[in-house]
Amino acid sequence: MSILMLKPLPLSKPFLVGNERRYVDESIALGKLSGDGPFTKKVRAQLEKDLGARQVLLTTSCTSALELAALLLQDDPKGPDRDEVILPSFTFVSTVNAFLIHGFKPVFCDVRADTGNMDVETVAPLVNGRTRAIVPVHYAGVPCDMGPLLELAKKHDIAVVEDAAQALYSSYDGKYAGTFGTFGCFSFHDTKNFICGEGGAIVVNHEQYAQRAEILREKGTNRSQFLLGHVDKYTWVDLGGSFLSSDLLAAFLLGQLEGRATIGEKRAALYQRYAEGFAPLQEQGLLRMPTVPTGVDCNHHLFFIVVKSLEIRTRLMKQLNDQAISAAFHYPALHTTPMGRRLHDGGQRLPVAEELGDRLLRLPLYCDMTLSDVDRVIDSVAAFYR
DSSP, X not given: OOGGGSOOBOSOOOOOOSSHHHHHHHHHHHTOOSSSSHHHHHHHHHHHHHHTOSEEEEESOHHHHHHHHHHHHHOOTTOTTOOEEEEXXXXXXXXXXXXXXXXXXXXXXXXXXXXXXXXXXXXGGGOOTTEEEEOOBOGXXXXXOHHHHHHHHHHHTOEEEEEOTTOTTOEETTEETTSSSSEEEEXXXXXXXXXXXXXXXXXXXXXXXXXXXXXXXXXXXXXHHHHTTSSSXXXXXXXXXXXXXXXXXXXXXXXXXXXXXXXXXXXXXXXXHHHHHHHHHHHTTSOBOOOOOTTEEOOOOOEEEEOSOHHHHHHHHHHHHHTTBOOBOOOOOGGGSHHHHHHSGGGOOOXXXXXXXXXXXXXXXXXXXXXXXXXXXXXXXXXXXO
């Protein structure tokens, strides 16, 4: 069949679940489109309730949420020498850039082969007197092994900043990703489960940072306190940036969050179909599927396979793309990139991150997919191995 006749299957696709358009129209009618309007307040309240979080602040992106966390960590009572952050090499560049741009030195650790998440055993040897924070990334919506990581952080009085960009409503031992560490950061980019085009949020889990987070987010002013009536005027009190997301985007996002159950059910069914369909190929040792550890409830953000070599991935990716099935690698191991090599001490290998960078292949997963679409992807991969 000609590729022109095949239904294209993209990696991801925005999905409207309910009231998004109605709320956007209401926002326009209200005439309050900038940050911290009525829909921002509703989304904050919704997320704080859903996650059981102390404080949620909407931002322009997950990157800006991570930057806000970095700014909040700059003032360290133990001194300015604690300038290192430990993060996985297998992640998106924003995880690193957010800290690098604010004066922190990134230190790369390796990841686990089964989940792609930070390998805590490779973190411990990197901790020293300069370590300010550990930044776990909840890859593919599967939370990291937070128990040992939090024990390590507590032992050395180190902050934990969760990059939970992909993991909204995923949980570990019954607690939501993003609510374990000092801060948790989420994304609402239109490739994520819950979207508003571009957007993010920071969860502030420690009371000591709550007031300053509001100030830094609002250009270094105490405007938020003024709007709440806590002060009779607002002024410039600290450094800061413009991290506020538009209320128009919050209106769209509220409709998405209200459809949480529908979105979760659709993604879970597609993920399960992939898992069942690829099980025979995994049993034959031809590929490896994602692992969801015991005690973890994931949000089924994406589905991937890990093949035997870079050469196989390249050929399989081409075959799928030639059949109008979008397939792509995800991240290169950052310590192997031109920028990463400048930052990575001694050129130490991180073998699992390198393996996933070369051998992991992402497959389409979005709410508008049908089970037949998933079967088509499975059949195409199976045909490759015949």
